[in-house]
Amino acid sequence: MSLLITGIGSLVTNDPGLGEGPLGLLRDAAVVVDGDRVAWVGAAPAAPAADESFDAAGRALLPGFVDSHAHLVFAGDRTAEFNARMSGQAYSAGGIRTTVAATRAATDAELDANLARFVAEALRQGTTTIECKSGYGLTVADEARALRIASAHTPETTYLGAHVVAPEFADDPAGYVDLVTGEMLDACAPHARWVDVFCERGAFDGDQARAVLTAGAKRGLVPRVHANQLGHGPGVQLAVELGAASADHCTHLTDEDVAALAGSDTVATLLPGAEFSTRAAYPDARRLIDAGAAVALSTDCNPGSSFTSSMAFCIAVAVREMGMTPDEAVHAATAVGARALRRTDVGVVTPGARADLLLLDAPSHVHLAYRPGVPLTAAVWRAGVRAV
Ligand code: NIG
Ligand code: FE
Numbered sequence: 200m201s202l203l204i205t206g207i208g209s210l211v212t213n214d215p216g217l218g219e220g221p222l223g224l225l226r227d228a229a230v231v232v233d234g235d236r237v238a239w240v241g242a243a244p245a246a247p248a249a250d251e252s253f254d255a256a257g258r259a260l261l262p263g264f265v266d267s268h269a270h271l272v273f274a275g276d277r278t279a280e281f282n283a284r285m286s287g288q289a290y291s292a293g294g295i296r297t298t299v300a301a302t303r304a305a306t307d308a309e310l311d312a313n314l315a316r317f318v319a320e321a322l323r324q325g326t327t328t329i330e331c332k333s334g335y336g337l338t339v340a341d342e343a344r345a346l347r348i349a350s351a352h353t354p355e356t357t358y359l360g361a362h363v364v365a366p367e368f369a370d371d372p373a374g375y376v377d378l379v380t381g382e383m384l385d386a387c388a389p390h391a392r393w394v395d396v397f398c399e400r401g402a403f404d405g406d407q408a409r410a411v412l413t414a415g416a417k418r419g420l421v422p423r424v425h426a427n428q429l430g431h432g433p434g435v436q437l438a439v440e441l442g443a444a445s446a447d448h449c450t451h452l453t454d455e456d457v458a459a460l461a462g463s464d465t466v467a468t469l470l471p472g473a474e475f476s477t478r479a480a481y482p483d484a485r486r487l488i489d490a491g492a493a494v495a496l497s498t499d500c501n502p503g504s505s506f507t508s509s510m511a512f513c514i515a516v517a518v519r520e521m522g523m524t525p526d527e528a529v530h531a532a533t534a535v536g537a538r539a540l541r542r543t544d545v546g547v548v549t550p551g552a553r554a555d556l557l558l559l560d561a562p563s564h565v566h567l568a569y570r571p572g573v574p575l576t577a578a579v580w581r582a583g584v585r586a587v
Contacts, residue, residue, distance in 0.1 A: 201238065202583070203249035204556070205229040208257035209563045212240060213534040213547040222526055222564075230260065232554040235582035240548055258577060259563050261529065263327025263555035264510035265536030265546045267355070268447050268468055270501035271317045272310055272345040273335040275301030277502045281476065290477035292401045292429070294503045295335070295363045302335040302345075311348050317500065318352050321508040324574075327555035327581045328537070328545045330355035330497075332395055334362030339383045346390035355540055357393040358384070358420060361411040363402050376407050380414035393444070394420035398434035405433030412441050421541070427451045428473065439463040445495065445539040450474065450482040461491040466539040468495040469531075471516040472505030484531075485522030495535040496528060515571035525565040554583035 207230065212223035217240055219225075229246035231239035239247060280294050302310065314331070321329055331353050333345035342360045349356045360379040368375035384394075394415025398408035402425075412422040422441050426434025428448035435456040438446035446460065447468040460467050467487050474481045487494050496513045499505040507513070514528040523531065537546025544553045558578040559566060566575060579587035 200234070200251070201249035202232040203229060203246055203252040204232070204255055204260065205243050205246055205252060206257060207243070207255045207260045209259040210240070210548065211259070211261035211529060211533070211564050212549055213262060213530060214549045217549065220526065221530055230548060230556070232580065232583045235554055237548055237550055237552045237554050239550060255558060257562060259559040259561055259566070260548070261557050261559070261564050262533040262546050262548050263557050263579060263581065264325050264532050265328040265540065265542070266321060266326045266497050266500070266510055267330045267445065267495055267536045267539040268470060268497035268499050269329055269508075270332045270334060270359075270499070271314050271329075272331065272333060272349050273298050273302045273502055274305035274309055274313060275502065276506070280503065281506070284477065290479070290504060292363055292397065292399060296366055298335045298502055299337055299366070303338070303341055307344060307348060310345070311351070314348060314352055317508055321500070322579060322581065323576060323587055324509050324511060325557035325576050325579055326508070326510055327557070327579065328355065328540070328542070329353055330357060330393075330540060332357040332359040333387065334359030337362065337365035339378070339386050342383055343386040343390065346387050350390045354392065356391045357395045357423065358387045358391040358415060359395040359397070360384070360387060361396040361403050361408070363397065372407070376403070376410055380410055384414055384418060388415075388418040388420060391420055393423050395423050395425060397425040398432060398437065399425065399429050400432065401429070405437055408434065408437055409441070412437070412443070416441070423447060427456065435459060439465050444541050447497070447499075448473065448482070449487070450479065452483075452486075457487060457490045457492065460487065466493045466495050466535060468497050468539050469517065469521065470497055470499035470505060471513050471521060472507045473499045475516060476505050476507075481516070481520045483522065484517060484527070488523070488527060493535050493538060494523075494527070494531050495539045496531040497536060511567045511575065512572070514567045518568035519571070525568040528568060529564045554580055556580040
């Protein structure tokens with residue numbers, strides 16, 4: 200079954216060969232979807248016929264968002280902690296243990312239903328690819344079940360046994376790293392594509408993070424790193440040295456960190472929801488882009504530091520607070536997010552790509568930043584299937 204989407208006022212292809220600028224922008228465009236793939240992209244008058252057609256009525260079409268950083272297997276929430284923070288208390292990684300306790304106490308069915316709800320919530324807002332980390336179990340069985348549950352919803356699963364030291368190992372962090380790099384890794388590797396570590400004061404130091412990432416890499420998991428969120432540290436340099444797909448947060452960077460990212464294939468994934476929800480200073484996207492680093496935007500959706508699933512919100516904040524242009528932010532939330540997941544089939548609207556499409560109730564993708572907080576989703580197709 201093929202579908203012709205015509206009357207597209209403004210189309211973001213993210214292929215400079217297809218249209219104007221880095222977004223490969225086309226006006227008065229059409230897209231033909233065949234099965235789960237994009238079959239044709241071009242000027243509306245030149246479009247071939249298809250089995251069905253859909254009139255976009257002058258609105259903007261872009262690739263579905265690629266949210267390359269989320270923590271969605273958990274139970275409970277942390278409203279009280281958020282409330283306390285908004286009354287002046289500082290954020291600390293220690294709150295993670297509250298969610299660990301609630302998650303361990305939940306049944307598989309509860310965790311699966313929660314995750315399904317968040318994936319659906321994200322989809323309604325245009326997110327068609329989402330990464331999902333473990334990290335709220337912190338035992339062999341609980342981490343493995345988190346990844347098993349996650350892998351039923353997305354192929355982008357990340358082993359984050361090294362989120363914080365499990366409470367049982369409070370006096371023996373080295374013992375916990377042994378577990379994470381040993382028995383826990385054995386149980387989790389079959390369900391994960393990526394390995395991640397929270398490299399931060401209060402979580403894991405540079406040596407521990409290196410041990411976790413290299414052990415994961417030996418099992419075929421590709422590294423990504425929570426780096427330099429709460430302060431300066433070795434996370435970014437380690438990510439670049441180990442060829443990680445992404446260094447995430449990148450809030451506190453030295454000139455050397457910026458240069459290392461710029462000279463590497465490691466994407467700097469910025470997570471403005473975390474700074475918003477912890478009342479912290481935002482990362483400087485402009486500095487990274489001007490230095491030549493690849494910058495992605497993601498939600499970091501989790502119950503502690505960033506309880507948003509809205510990529511549009513992240514785009515708006517990144518434009519207002521982090522020095523990004525609307526074009527750069529939309530590119531970061533789609534094509535560069537795909538790069539952070541080493542995917543070439545999503546984040547673009549090009550022949551052969553997966554037909555993941557977001558139609559906005561707006562004439563241009565710029566409205567994602569220009570109209571903050573306004574639900575602009577008109578329609579979403581995921582793998583060619585109308586989902587919203
Ligand atoms: O990405 N940094 C570590 N993990 C999350 C926070 C998780 C939590 O507070 O529950 C983050 O911000
Ligand atoms: Fe995170």
